[in-house]
Amino acid sequence: MSVGASWYLTLAAVLFTIGATGLLIRRNVLVMFMCVELMLNAANLTFVTFARSLNDIAGQTAVFFVLVVAAAEVVVGLGIIVSIYRRRPGATADDVHGLRG
Amino acid sequence: MLRSVFLIPLLPLAGFVILLATGRRLGNPRAGWLATLMVAASFVVTIVVFVGLFRLPVTGRSYTQTWFTWISAGHLHVDMGLLVDPLSMTMAAFVTGVSALIHLYSIGYMEHDEDFSKFFVYLNLFVAAMLLLVLADNFLLLFLGWEGVGVCSYFLIGFWFERDSAASAAKKAVIFNRIGDAAFLVALFLIYERTGSLEYHTVFARLGSLGQPSLVAIGLLLFAGAVGKSAQIPLYPWLADAMEGPTPVSALIHAATMVTAGVYLMCRISPILFRAPDAGHVIAVIGAVTALLGATIACAQNDIKKILAYSTISQLGYMFFAAGIGAYDAAIFLMLTHAFYKALLFLGAGSVIHAMNDDQDVKTMGALARFMPITAVTFLIGWLSIGGVPPFSGFWSKGDVLLNGFASNPALWVVGAVTAVLTAYYLGRAYLLVFRGEQRWVEARVPGDGHGHDGYHPHDPSWVMSAPLVVLGVLSVLGGLINLPVHGSLDFLDRWLSPVFGSRLFQHHWSVGGEWTFALIDAALAVLGVGLSITLWGKTSERPAVEPTFLRRAWYIDWAYDRFIARPSTEVAIETSSVVEAEVIDGAVNGVAGLVRSTGRQLRKVQTGYVRNYALGLTAGLVLVLAYVLTRVS
Numbered sequence: 001m002s003v004g005a006s007w008y009l010t011l012a013a014v015l016f017t018i019g020a021t022g023l024l025i026r027r028n029v030l031v032m033f034m035c036v037e038l039m040l041n042a043a044n045l046t047f048v049t050f051a052r053s054l055n056d057i058a059g060q061t062a063v064f065f066v067l068v069v070a071a072a073e074v075v076v077g078l079g080i081i082v083s084i085y086r087r088r089p090g091a092t093a094d095d096v097h098g099l100r101g
Numbered sequence: 102m103l104r105s106v107f108l109i110p111l112l113p114l115a116g117f118v119i120l121l122a123t124g125r126r127l128g129n130p131r132a133g134w135l136a137t138l139m140v141a142a143s144f145v146v147t148i149v150v151f152v153g154l155f156r157l158p159v160t161g162r163s164y165t166q167t168w169f170t171w172i173s174a175g176h177l178h179v180d181m182g183l184l185v186d187p188l189s190m191t192m193a194a195f196v197t198g199v200s201a202l203i204h205l206y207s208i209g210y211m212e213h214d215e216d217f218s219k220f221f222v223y224l225n226l227f228v229a230a231m232l233l234l235v236l237a238d239n240f241l242l243l244f245l246g247w248e249g250v251g252v253c254s255y256f257l258i259g260f261w262f263e264r265d266s267a268a269s270a271a272k273k274a275v276i277f278n279r280i281g282d283a284a285f286l287v288a289l290f291l292i293y294e295r296t297g298s299l300e301y302h303t304v305f306a307r308l309g310s311l312g313q314p315s316l317v318a319i320g321l322l323l324f325a326g327a328v329g330k331s332a333q334i335p336l337y338p339w340l341a342d343a344m345e346g347p348t349p350v351s352a353l354i355h356a357a358t359m360v361t362a363g364v365y366l367m368c369r370i371s372p373i374l375f376r377a378p379d380a381g382h383v384i385a386v387i388g389a390v391t392a393l394l395g396a397t398i399a400c401a402q403n404d405i406k407k408i409l410a411y412s413t414i415s416q417l418g419y420m421f422f423a424a425g426i427g428a429y430d431a432a433i434f435l436m437l438t439h440a441f442y443k444a445l446l447f448l449g450a451g452s453v454i455h456a457m458n459d460d461q462d463v464k465t466m467g468a469l470a471r472f473m474p475i476t477a478v479t480f481l482i483g484w485l486s487i488g489g490v491p492p493f494s495g496f497w498s499k500g501d502v503l504l505n506g507f508a509s510n511p512a513l514w515v516v517g518a519v520t521a522v523l524t525a526y527y528l529g530r531a532y533l534l535v536f537r538g539e540q541r542w543v544e545a546r547v548p549g550d551g552h553g554h555d556g557y558h559p560h561d562p563s564w565v566m567s568a569p570l571v572v573l574g575v576l577s578v579l580g581g582l583i584n585l586p587v588h589g590s591l592d593f594l595d596r597w598l599s600p601v602f603g604s605r606l607f608q609h610h611w612s613v614g615g616e617w618t619f620a621l622i623d624a625a626l627a628v629l630g631v632g633l634s635i636t637l638w639g640k641t642s643e644r645p646a647v648e649p650t651f652l653r654r655a656w657y658i659d660w661a662y663d664r665f666i667a668r669p670s671t672e673v674a675i676e677t678s679s680v681v682e683a684e685v686i687d688g689a690v691n692g693v694a695g696l697v698r699s700t701g702r703q704l705r706k707v708q709t710g711y712v713r714n715y716a717l718g719l720t721a722g723l724v725l726v727l728a729y730v731l732t733r734v735s
Binding site for chain 1: 709710711717
C-alpha cells in the first residue's frame with residue numbers, strides 16, 4: 001500500500017481541525033497558542049504535499065516563508081504570554097478582556 | 102525725464118508705508134505734512150514727465166515703462182507697466198495737483214481728530230491707488246487701482262465708524278461698487294477670451310476681429326463698472342451717503358479721485374466704444390438722464406454736502422454724456438474744470454461746517470459772508486463756475502459738452518440745457534442760504550468761544566485751509582484757458598489729447614457764428630439759473646413750493662431701494678438664519694452625528710474583548726468565504 005497525496009492531505013485537514021477546535025474551545029493561552037502552531041503546520045503540510053505531487057518548487061518556498069513568519073510570531077506571542085503570566089499567574093484568555101467595547 | 106514716471110504712484114505709496122509704520126510717532130501735524138509733501142512731490146514729478154512727453158513729436162507721444170512681469174500663466178501675460186500718454190498724464194496732473202491741495206487742507210480740517218495720522222495713511226493710499234489706475238498700461242493693473250480706490254473709499258467714508266450712519270454709508274459704497282466691479286470683471290474675462298490679452302495696445306489692435314455683439318457687450322460691461330464707480334443711474338445712491346466721511350474725503354472722492362475713474366475708463370476704451378456705437382448711445386442717454394436727475398434732487402436738499410453730492414452725480418452725468426457721444430475731449434475738459442470747482446466747493450463747505458460746529462443744514466446758516474469773506478468769495482466763484490457763467494471755467498467746459506451734444510443728439514441737448522439751468526439755480530440757492538440773507542443762528546457772546554453752547558463764532562479758517570481755497574478759486578476762474586474754442590490755436594487740450602483719440606473723436610465743427618450762438622445760449626441758461634435763485638432765495642429761506650417732498654426724498658429712489666431690495670433681503674436673511682440655519686442645516690449636521698453615534702453604540706457590543714469570540718468570528722468568516730468559493734467553483 002503506497003502512501004498517496006490524499007493521506008497527507010487528510011492528515012493536514014485533521015491537524016487543522018484539531019487546531020481550530022482547540023483554539024475555539026480552550027481557555028489556556030499557551031494551549032491556544034500551540035493550536036495556532038498546529039494550524040500553521042497543517043497548512044505547511046498541504047503546501048509540501050502539493051509541491052511534491054505537482055512537481056512545483058513554489059509550494060516549498062511558501063513553507064519557508066510560513067516558518068519564518070511563524071518563528072517571529074512565536075517570539076512576539078510567547079513574549080506577550082510570559083508577561084501576562086508574570087502579572088497574573090494562572091490567567092486564562094477570558095481574564096484578559098480589557099479592550100472590550 | 103519720462104523714466105521718472107514710476108515715482109508718480111510710488112511717492113504716495115511710500116508715504117502710505119512710512120505713515121503706516123511711524124504715523125503715530127510723527128503725530129499731529131507732522132504726519133499730515135509728510136503726506137502732503139509726498140503728494141506734492143508726486144505732482145512735481147508728474148509735471149516733469151508731462152514736460153518730457155510734451156517735448157516728443159506729436160505722433161510719438163506714448164511711452165510704456167515695464168517694471169516686471171506680474172502674472173505669467175499659460176497664455177495670460179500681464180506686466181506691471183505704466184503707460185505715459187497725453188490722456189494719462191492729464192489725469193495724473195490734476196489728480197496729484199488737486200489731491201495735494203486737499204491734503205494741505207486736511208491738515209487744518211482734521212487737526213482736532215484723534216486719528217489724525219490714520220487719516221493721512223488712507224489718504225495717501227487713496228491717491229496712490231488712483232494714480233496706479235490712471236497710469237496702468239493694461240486692464241488688470243487698472244482694475245487693481247480701481248479696487249484700491251474702492252477699498253480706500255470704504256476706509257475713508259467710514260472714517261468715523263463709531264457713528265452707525267458712517268459705518269453703513271461705507272458699506273453701502275462698497276456694495277454698490279461691488280455690483281459694478283462684478284460687471285467689470287466679466288468684461289475683463291470677455292476681453293481676454295476674445296483678444297487673448299489685457300494690455301491696451303494689444304487689445305485695441307485686435308479689435309478688428311471682434312464681432313459687434315462682443316464689442317457692445319465689452320463696452321456696456323465696462324460701462325457698468327464705471328456706473329458703479331462714478332455713481333450713475335442706477336448705482337448712484339452711495340455717493341450721496343458717502344457724505345458721512347470727513348469733508349476733505351468728499352472733496353477727494355468727488356473731485357480728484359474715484360468718481361472720475363469711470364469717465365477716464367470710458368475715454369481709455371474709446372477704440373471699443375467707437376466700434377460699438379450702440380454702447381455709446383446707452384452711455385450718452387444714461388449720462389444725460391443722470392445729469393438731470395442729480396440736478397433736480399440737488400434743488401431740494403438742505404444738507405450742504407448732499408447738495409454738492411447730487412451736483413457731482415449730475416456733473417458726472419454730463420461727462421458720461423460727452424463720452425457716450427464720443428466727445429472725449431469735452432469729457433476730459435469738464436472733468437478737469439469740475440475737479441477745480443468741485444474741490445473748491447467741497448472745501449468751502451468744509452470751512453462752513455467747521456465754522457458752524459459741524460452743522461450742515463443750510464437752513465440754519467445765513468449771512469456768513471460777513472464773517473468768512475475768503476470762504477464766501479471762493480464759494481461764489483465755485484458757484485458761478487459750475488453754473489457756467491462766463492468767463493468762468495465751467496462755462497467753457499460745459500459749453501464744449503453741450504455744443505457737441507447738440508450736434509450729436511438734440512433731444513439729449515435739451516436735457517443738458519435744462520440741467521445747466523438747474524445747476525446754476527441749486528448752487529445759487531446753496532450760496533444764498535449759507536452766505537447771504539438773514540442770520541439764522543445765534544452769535545456767541547464771547548468772541549473766540551465758538552465751541553460753547555451759547556452760539557456760534559464763525560470765522561475764516563487758518564491759512565492751511567484758506568490757501569487751497571484761494572488756489573482752487575484761481576484755477577476755477579482760469580481753468581477755461583486750457584481749451585478756448587474761440588480761435589483754432591487756443592484749444593490746447595484738444596490738440597494735446599488728439600494723438601490719443603485721433604479720428605475716433607466726435608467733434609462737430611461749427612461755424613464761428615454757430616459757436617457764438619451756442620455760447621450766448623449757454624450764458625443765457627446760466628444767467629437764467631442765477632437769476633432764478635436770486636429771485637427765489639435772495640430774501641427768504643423758506644419756499645416749500647419749490648422744494649417738493651419727492652425731490653427732497655430724492656424721487657423716493659433711496660426709499661425704493663430700501664423697500665424693494667434691502668428690506669426683503671434682510672427679511673430673507675432673518676428667515677434663513679432662524680429657520681433654514683437652525684433647523685435644516687443644523688438638523689442635517691446633528692442628524693448625521695446622531696446616526697453615527699447610535700450605530701457606534703450598537704457596534705460596540707461586538708467588541709467583547711474575548712479572544713474566543715474574535716476567533717469564532719474569524720472561523721465563521723473563513724467558512725463563509727470557503728463556502729462561497731466552493732459553490733462558485735462547482
